[in-house]
Amino acid sequence: MITVEEHLSRIVGTVRRLPPIGMELLDAQGCVLAQDVTSEVALPGFRNSAMDGYAVHASDLEGAGEQSPVRLPVACDIAAGNTQALNLAPGQSMRIMTGAPMPDGADAVVPVERTDGGLALVVVSAAVSVGQHVRQAGEDVAVGDLVMRDGTRLEPRQIALLSAVGTGRVMVTPKPRVVVISTGDELIEPGTRPGFGQVVDSNSPMLTAAVRALDAIPSRVGCVRDDARTFLSTIESQLVHADVVITTGGVSMGAYDTVKEVLSRVGTMRFDKVAMQPGMPQGFGVLGEDEVPVFTLPGNPVSAMVSFEVFVAPALRLMAGRPQYETSLVTAVATHDWATPPGKVQYARVVLSRNGSGHPSGHPSGQPSGHTVAIAGLQGSHALGALAGANALAVIPADVTSVRAGDQVLCHPLGPITEAS
Numbered sequence: 060m061i062t063v064e065e066h067l068s069r070i071v072g073t074v075r076r077l078p079p080i081g082m083e084l085l086d087a088q089g090c091v092l093a094q095d096v097t098s099e100v101a102l103p104g105f106r107n108s109a110m111d112g113y114a115v116h117a118s119d120l121e122g123a124g125e126q127s128p129v130r131l132p133v134a135c136d137i138a139a140g141n142t143q144a145l146n147l148a149p150g151q152s153m154r155i156m157t158g159a160p161m162p163d164g165a166d167a168v169v170p171v172e173r174t175d176g177g178l179a180l181v182v183v184s185a186a187v188s189v190g191q192h193v194r195q196a197g198e199d200v201a202v203g204d205l206v207m208r209d210g211t212r213l214e215p216r217q218i219a220l221l222s223a224v225g226t227g228r229v230m231v232t233p234k235p236r237v238v239v240i241s242t243g244d245e246l247i248e249p250g251t252r253p254g255f256g257q258v259v260d261s262n263s264p265m266l267t268a269a270v271r272a273l274d275a276i277p278s279r280v281g282c283v284r285d286d287a288r289t290f291l292s293t294i295e296s297q298l299v300h301a302d303v304v305i306t307t308g309g310v311s312m313g314a315y316d317t318v319k320e321v322l323s324r325v326g327t328m329r330f331d332k333v334a335m336q337p338g339m340p341q342g343f344g345v346l347g348e349d350e351v352p353v354f355t356l357p358g359n360p361v362s363a364m365v366s367f368e369v370f371v372a373p374a375l376r377l378m379a380g381r382p383q384y385e386t387s388l389v390t391a392v393a394t395h396d397w398a399t400p401p402g403k404v405q406y407a408r409v410v411l412s413r414n415g416s417g418h419p420s421g422h423p424s425g426q427p428s429g430h431t432v433a434i435a436g437l438q439g440s441h442a443l444g445a446l447a448g449a450n451a452l453a454v455i456p457a458d459v460t461s462v463r464a465g466d467q468v469l470c471h472p473l474g475p476i477t478e479a480s
Contacts, residue, residue: 091380101197232380308358408449
């Protein structure tokens, strides 16, 4: 039996960041930039008004106030999008809209709220300083600035900046294409009523959804029978358009564990018992000319989901050019006792709650904590009801023999943390 760390280390040491490809900017949302981007333009590209108001010479408004307003003739209007070069003479003003280019000579903008809004003659009741309400050319980004680094994930904010500096196409690490295969003679497709001895395939829909939630690209191949030739043909056909393959089922010690039987013949695949609960039987290796990583996960649905979180998700992030972990473990206080398996890391399905006061509610340890944790329900590796009700995995080390009320435990969030009632 090997440790969780040993199995994960082998996986992390094998997978590689996918080769970069060029993509249109909007298509690259969620991908990781694979090269630095510098700006060929300035932002803003010209001096412009930050307010609707009047472009003025600040010196013309010295002493202006509610009791001593200043009157200025309005030479013209300047709309956003104006491309005509204008010049403002001393003693005049120009009505200007937000984002419109400042006329030469003007050095400030009076907000319309500090005027009477006049069209031919404006009455100004406030002084302004030089540069007030004016956006200077290049104050945000200068020509030649490094605006985004290799390794930046492209979310809406980043796409806005790249668009603004004129980038229409980017080199990015693509999102991994992940094929999900469920195996087992007992499986039937979701949406059909099972007969005696039949089981609706929940693993491949669950893992397909998990891949999609991780912002990778899933492809589901469900309900492959426990037949060596059929399974081998299926996986060979899928390797040509996959960056990763995930299988579930057929990796334990049973007489019909086809996945293990077929893939054990491939020298790059390795099957181990990992000291964890649930999810002990694990397999990993690479297949095909392109050395596609293949994860063979247990068939019990809870075991499959825990295995995905612990082993597959970190690998997919690395392949996408992202950090191995993007969320931190949360320390929480157990609200009750529960048993742990000796010598194995336990991934208990739990409800993680935020304590609004940040203080304990009479737990025995007396240690303050902002979070509490409680077992979600039945902890069997088949128990989907408890899995669906959980929002975290409590990670209990292999050398811990039991969890007691008041103990502090580390939790791996699976979703939003609930507010304690």
